[in-house]
Amino acid sequence: MPIWYGMSWYESVRLTKREMVAGLQEEYVSAEKVMNNTLEWKRPDGTLVVRHHSSDILEIGPDGSIIITLDGYSTVTTKQRVNRYLPYGCSIFIEHGDLFYHKSGLRCVFVEGMKVDRTGVIVGIDLGELIPYLINRRLKIPRVNLEILSDELQVELDRMLEEDYA
8 A cells, every 4th residue: 555654545535523623723613524524614703614635715704705715726626615615506617727716607717715705796806816817808718707796896906907007
């Protein structure tokens, strides 16, 4: 049996609830193993956090808003875990090597730490990372549907584009 860092392959893939809880660096109210290597834990402020292996991939606030952080792991399993918690009609997927957030026919290039509300509208995103996709008109596949952004983000993006590219 191959050995990785002193563990067998089986031990390196399957984590117990005890091992996953031991990796938490913050105070928690409750913790529940929900799938292989996936832990749901709750902070004292009511935020539900989904941890896959050692990465917190989702934070679901008491108001229903969701912060998505894949931590660089865009594997099939990680995307499955994220998609399970997203609002109805929303998902994360890969097309032509790019990672996208999708909501009811609209899509946006995925940006680490993006925040969506309980209906799936993007309410928090690093707009600086979207601008290159907006100004590159040669792209054959649209990378950002602006309708997926909240009204406030659309206004802020328009302001940034006017300042920088007028």
